[in-house]
Amino acid sequence: MSIRxxxxxxxLPLAALFLLLVTAPALAVGLGVTxxxxxxxVSRGGSTTATLNVVxxxxxxxxxxxxxxxxxxxxxxVIEPEEFTLPAQGTKAVEVSVRPPVYASGEHEARIxxxxxxxxxxxxxxxxxxxxxxxxxxxxxxxxxxxGIVAVVxxxxxxVLRRRRA
Amino acid sequence: xxxxxKGKGLLGMVLTVLLLCALVVPATPVLANPDTSMSIxxxxxxxxxxxxxxxxxxxxxxxxxxxxxxxxxxxxxLVQVTSVTEGNYYSDxxxxxxxxxxxxxxxxxxxxxxxHMAAVAILGGGPGGQTGSGTFIVVHMTAKTGVSGTSALTLxxxxxxxxxxxxxxxxxxxxxEVVVGAGEVTPPTVTTNNATxxxxxxxTLNGNLTSLGTATSVNVSFEWGTxxxxxxxxxxxxxxxxxxxxxxxxGLTPGATYHFRAKAVxxxxxxxxxxxxxxxxxxxxxxxxALTATILPAVSISVAPTxxxxxxxxxxxxxxAHTITITNLGGKSVDVTxxxxxxxxxxxxxxxxxxxxxxxxxxxxxxxxxxxxxxLHVPEDYTDLGTREGTLIxxxxxTP
Numbered sequence: 396m397s398i399r400x401x402x403x404x405x406x407l408p409l410a411a412l413f414l415l416l417v418t419a420p421a422l423a424v425g426l427g428v429t430x431x432x433x434x435x436x437v438s439r440g441g442s443t444t445a446t447l448n449v450v451x452x453x454x455x456x457x458x459x460x461x462x463x464x465x466x467x468x469x470x471x472x473v474i475e476p477e478e479f480t481l482p483a484q485g486t487k488a489v490e491v492s493v494r495p496p497v498y499a500s501g502e503h504e505a506r507i508x509x510x511x512x513x514x515x516x517x518x519x520x521x522x523x524x525x526x527x528x529x530x531x532x533x534x535x536x537x538x539x540x541x542x543g544i545v546a547v548v549x550x551x552x553x554x555v556l557r558r559r560r561a
Numbered sequence: 562x563x564x565x566x567k568g569k570g571l572l573g574m575v576l577t578v579l580l581l582c583a584l585v586v587p588a589t590p591v592l593a594n595p596d597t598s599m600s601i602x603x604x605x606x607x608x609x610x611x612x613x614x615x616x617x618x619x620x621x622x623x624x625x626x627x628x629x630x631x632x633x634x635x636x637x638x639l640v641q642v643t644s645v646t647e648g649n650y651y652s653d654x655x656x657x658x659x660x661x662x663x664x665x666x667x668x669x670x671x672x673x674x675x676x677h678m679a680a681v682a683i684l685g686g687g688p689g690g691q692t693g694s695g696t697f698i699v700v701h702m703t704a705k706t707g708v709s710g711t712s713a714l715t716l717x718x719x720x721x722x723x724x725x726x727x728x729x730x731x732x733x734x735x736x737x738e739v740v741v742g743a744g745e746v747t748p749p750t751v752t753t754n755n756a757t758x759x760x761x762x763x764x765t766l767n768g769n770l771t772s773l774g775t776a777t778s779v780n781v782s783f784e785w786g787t788x789x790x791x792x793x794x795x796x797x798x799x800x801x802x803x804x805x806x807x808x809x810x811x812g813l814t815p816g817a818t819y820h821f822r823a824k825a826v827x828x829x830x831x832x833x834x835x836x837x838x839x840x841x842x843x844x845x846x847x848x849x850x851a852l853t854a855t856i857l858p859a860v861s862i863s864v865a866p867t868x869x870x871x872x873x874x875x876x877x878x879x880x881x882a883h884t885i886t887i888t889n890l891g892g893k894s895v896d897v898t899x900x901x902x903x904x905x906x907x908x909x910x911x912x913x914x915x916x917x918x919x920x921x922x923x924x925x926x927x928x929x930x931x932x933x934x935x936x937l938h939v940p941e942d943y944t945d946l947g948t949r950e951g952t953l954i955x956x957x958x959x960t961p
Contacts, residue, residue: 427861427891431959452861452890510954517870517948518907518935520885523900523956524860 425452426459426511426522433507433528435493440539442494447526449489449509451481457511461489464506464525471495471530472507495532503530596623597721597729599631601714601737602696608739609775611706611746611829613643616714616737618679620650620721621694626729627651628682628722629697632667636712637674639741643701645669650695651681660686676700682722690724702739709742747774748829751781753822753836754805761815761842767807768823768833770800776827781806785821789835797826815842861891862925862957869953871937876944882934885913887955889925894960897923897931903951910938911953918953924960 427450437443451457458480463472473492481487491507510523602617620629628651635642645666652662660683667679681697683690714737721729754767766783773779778801786792795808806823813819817840823833864887871880889895899921901907913921913933923931935953 422867423863423865423888424867425861425863425888425890427858429856429859431859431893448858450858450861452858452863453867455867506958508956512952512954513867517868517950518911518937519868519950519952520864520866521952521954522862522864523954524862525956525958526860527958 423454424457424511424513424520424522425454426450426457426509426524427452428509428524428526430526432526433491435528435530436533437493437495437530438533439495439500440497442492444490444492447489447491447507447509448486449481450486451483451511453511453513453522454483455513456480456482456485457513459487459509459511461507461509464508468503468505471499471505474507491528493528493530495530500532500534503532504528505530597621597626598733598735599629599716599719599721600735601716604735604737606737606739608704608741609746610704610708610742613701613703614739616700616702616739617648617696618698618700618716619694619696620691622692622721622729624729625690625692625724626721627690627724627726628680628720630665630678630680630718630720631676631698631716632678632718633676633700634713634715634717635674635702635739636710637671638705639708639710639712640702640704640739641671642669642676643703645676645679646699646701647681648696648699650697651683651691653695654691655683655686658686658689660684678718680720688724704739704741706746711738711740713738746828747772748831749774749776749779749825749827750831751823751825751833753783753833755836756819756821756838757807758809759838759840761840762813763809763811764813764819764838764840765807765809766795766821766823767805769805770803770825772803773801774827774829777801779825779827781826782824783808783821784824784832785810785819787817787819789820791820791822794824813840815840857890857892859891859893860895860957860959861889862895862897862955863888863890864955869935874937874939876939877941878939880937880939882936884932884934885955886930886932887923887925888930889927889957892927894924894926895957896960897921897925898956900954900956901951902954904945904949906937906939906943906945906949907951907953910940910943911951912936912938 429448433445435443435445449459460478461474462477463469471493475490479487505528507526507528508523510521512521513519598621600619602619606614608614618631620626647664655662663682663684665678665680668677679698716734716736719732719734721732723729749770750772752769752771754769756764756766758765766785768781768783770779770781778799780797780799782797783795784791798806800806818837820835820837822835825831864885869883874880887897899913899918901911901918911918913935925931
């Protein structure tokens with residue numbers, strides 16, 4: 396075999412390898428979230444909204460879900476949107492509203508989970524981020540509750556005064 | 562038609578060899594051939610000191626010729642050769658007959674006063690050759706300044722080859738001469754005057770053409786810029802008599818210093834002295850700087866590959882290992898755990914490194930990555946068949 400022919404034979408697989416390296420997509424699923432944790436101050440009976448910024452740091456379009464990990468806190472949260480799709484490097488602002496029940500008080504720890512799952516056969520591999528969320532419920536009633544209570548008391552007083560006059 | 566230069570090699574070298582072969586034909590003393598001559602044209606010309614002029618080298622023959630070569634001598638104290646170019650005598654024939662020409666400008670030595678082995682030859686084009694008379698080479702020359710006298714333009718060591726590439730013997734040589742110094746070339750003179758009408762962003766530049774020199778018309782303009790290197794020039798204006806001239810500038814920067822000088826181009830180029838002016842107003846007190854930054858997410862990871870096919874396995878088998886790479890893309894160190902869901906095959910049998918998925922944990926620093934080997938341990942009592950699907954999620958949380 397001549398040297399020229401041998402070089403030709405070597406060149407073909409090398410060229411194919413090069414094309415493969417250049418054109419093959421680097422398949423990866425990725426997810427980023429800011430901020431790393433939430434501190435939410437909410438008055439009893441009130442609600443507070445925070446924002447999580449989500450970025451698809453993977454190499455392809457991906458679907459995302461956002462939910463609260465702890466079952467007991469699921470009713471406290473309203474998440475908008477809960478599910479969405481992002482292109483590679485796409486971002487999304489997720490509104491997280493916390494509205495604890497009136498009877499709740501004190502400090503609470505929850506985790507907001509954001510997960511990215513690519514479709515795949517066999518064992519699909521995804522990524523998720525858990526954002527620790529600290530909720531502080533102040534003892535003071537929120538303004539709507541105060542107004543409501545004042546209104547009820549006022550109505551009762553009016554009724555009592557009218558009966559006395561009668 | 563394509564012309565070959567000296568550097569284009571093979572054909573030229575072949576022709577040169579042919580010419581040299583022709584050269585070695587014994588120079589037997591025979592009578593001059595009256596039918597072929599090589600001449601300087603014009604035989605005599607008069608030029609001014611500093612003036613450029615051309616000398617044609619002409620072949621005239623009643624026969625057919627395909628190549629010619631010569632050496633030329635001149636008085637280097639009076640004239641200099643600036644370049645040697647091909648005439649159209651042989652190229653016309655080559656064009657008409659589908660051939661091409663080889664041209665060698667020869668070697669010019671302006672110290673010794675010689676041009677050595679300038680040559681043109683026809684390549685291809687079939688049999689035959691050029692006849693009659695014509696210029697096959699033009700020698701471009703310049704008379705020196707401040708000199709006068711007569712320079713002989715002497716042709717020697719000439720060769721004219723016939724249609725068979727054989728040197729024609731006893732070609733008549735008609736050398737020539739050039740007379741230098743009948744008149745001197747004088748450049749124009751110009752002065753730069755102060756700028757007028759200076760505003761925040763405009764000004765008028767002024768100059769005066771004080772002499773046209775030996776030229777009948779002179780192009781005047783101004784060079785200008787923020788330094789004495791100038792860099793800009795106004796549109797030239799043609800003047801046929803002395804007098805003042807000006808040019809308006811606009812779009813200038815307030816509070817900036819500008820330099821300018823007048824320029825005149827006639828029989829030579831001359832410049833006036835440098836002058837400057839400052840536009841009114843204040844120089845800009847600030848400049849803007851574009852700022853960009855890319856903010857990374859606080860927590861961000863990526864995982865590759867996005868799926869694993871463990872292949873065909875049976876109860877009790879252990880798959881080969883599949884490496885998973887987890888990269889921290891965020892601005893913080895992260896703690897990573899794993900969670901397998903879906904078919905019990907994975908929930909009960911998926912190992913990461915040396916243990917079941919639920920004991921996996923890793924801490925990955927900012928911009929770092931880690932790998933883990935996934936293996937599937939199919940339980941001995943596993944009874945389901947077919948393709949089983951599951952999900953492995955790597956959970957990240959900022960390191961406290």
